[in-house]
Amino acid sequence: MFAELLQYLLSGLTIGAIYALAGLGFSIIYNASHVINFAQGEFIMIGGMASATLTASGVPLPLAIMIGCGGAMLVGVLVAKFAVERARNASTVTLIIITIGASIFLRGIAELVWGKDFKRLDAFSGETPIQILGASMQPQSLWVVGTAGVLIVAIGLFFARTLTGKAILATSHNRLAAQLVGIDVKRVVLASFALSAALGAIGGAVVAPITFSYTEMGIMLGLKGFTAAVLGGLGHGPGAVAGGLIVGIAEALGAGYISSAYKDAVAFVIILAVLLFMPNGLFGKRGTERV
C-alpha cells in the first residue's frame, strides 16, 4: 500500500522534474519577451535525439549532451531572431501561432534528419533498480532529478546574483526603463531563448533513457511544461518548478490509482481548472508597483 504510493510518487517526481525544466523555460521566455513559446518541447526533443543518435555513432555521452545543448541553443536563437523578433509588434495570439508553426517546422526538420524511429539511449549508470522502502527506482531517475535540481538552483542564482540575470528580470519588469539604462533588449530576448533551449535540451538528454527519444516526444512534454508554468503563475520561476512537480506527481497518481489511459488527461484537467478558477496560478503576480 505504502510502497505503491511511494512508487507513484517517485515516478511522478522524475517526470515532474522534466516538466519543471520545461515550465521554467516557458517562464524565462515569457518574462523576457511576453511570448509563450510552444517550441519549448522541441528543445527537449533536440536534446534527447541528439544525445541518443550521437552516442550511438560513438560520441562520448558528455560531449553528445553538450552538442545537443549547443544545437538547441542555436535553434532557440534562430527561432527568436527569425520568427519572433520579426513579428515584434504582433498580438500575443499571432506570436503563439508563430511559435506553434516553428515547433511544427522543427519536428519536420528533425524527422528528415533523424527519421521517425524511436532512438535508444543507455542509462547513464546502469539499470539495476534501487530499492527504497519497497518501491524501486531506476538509477536514471536520480540523474533526472539531480540534474534538474542543479539546473534549477543554478538558474535561481543566475537571476538573483548576476548583473546579466538581473538585467533580464529588469527587461521583463519594464522594457522602456531597461533600454534607458542601456540594456540591449533584443539581446535579452535572444539570451532567454538560448537559456530556455539549454534547459530543455539537457532535460531531454537525461530523460531520454527513460522515455526513449522520437521526433514527436516534445509535443506532450512541451504541453505539460506549459501546464506547469501556468499552474505556477506564468512568468514565476519557482512557481513553474512547483507546478512541474505537481503535474508530474498528479499524473503518476492518476495513472496508478485511476487508469494509465488517463495519464495525459490529468495535466489537461489541471490546466482547465487553473484557467477557470485561478488564472493567475498558484504564485501569480502580486502587485507591488505603485504609480
Add this chain to the structure above:
Amino acid sequence: MLLEIEGLNSHYGRIHALKSASLTVREGELVALVGANGAGKTTLLRTLSGVHPASSGRITFDGCDITRMKASRRVAEGVVQVPEGRQLFGPQSVEDNLRLGAYRRGSGKPDDDIDRLYEMFPVLKVKRDQPAGTLSGGQQQIVALGRALMAKPRLLLLDEPSMGLAPLLVAEIFDAVQRLKREGTTILLVEQNAHAALAIADRGYVIETGEIVLSDSGAALLSNERVRQAYLGL
C-alpha cells in the same frame, strides 16, 4: 557644443509629434525645455535616447552623429535619461535598480558610486533592500535619478522630475538638480512646471505642438510676456 539637434522630425503613426526641432546644449549647461502637455517634450527626449525613431534631422553628441544609434549604445556614450513617471524596476530592490543603472559601464567600481549616492541621498540607503515599487513617489523619483547617475551621464535628460510630487518634494528634487549642475553635470530638463525649471536654467526653449517657438536665457524667458501668459499663469 555637447548636444546639437538640427531639424529633428518625429512621428507617432501619422501624428507629426516633432516638427523640425533644433536645440543645443553646451558642456556644463542646464537647459530647460518647457511646454504644455502633449507639446512634444517627451517625444524629443525619447528620440534623443533612441527609444523612438527620428523621421529626419540630425542629433550630434560630442561631435558624433547619434541619430540612428541604438538606445543601449547611447547610454554607453553618456546620454542618460530619467524618464517620465520614473519607470523603476518595481519588484527589484532599490540597490538592484541602482546597480542596473551602471549596466553599461564595464570598468570602474559601481560599489563606490553606490556608496556616494547613499551619502548624497540617505533615504536610498535606508530603503536599499526594499522593492523599488513600494517606495513613495518622491523616493521613487530619487531612485530614478540615482539609477541614471550610476551610468555616469555626460548629458542627463530629466523628463518631468517634479510630476505628481508634493511641493516640498518638488523643491528637494530641484535642489538635487541644481547640486548636480554645480558639480558639472550637463542637464536637459523637461518640465511642465515652467516657473521652477526656468528659474534654475541657464537657457530655455519653449515648445508648442511639436515646434520650438522661443529660446532665450532662463531669466529672459521668465519675464517674457508670452511665456508668462501661456505657462506661468500670470
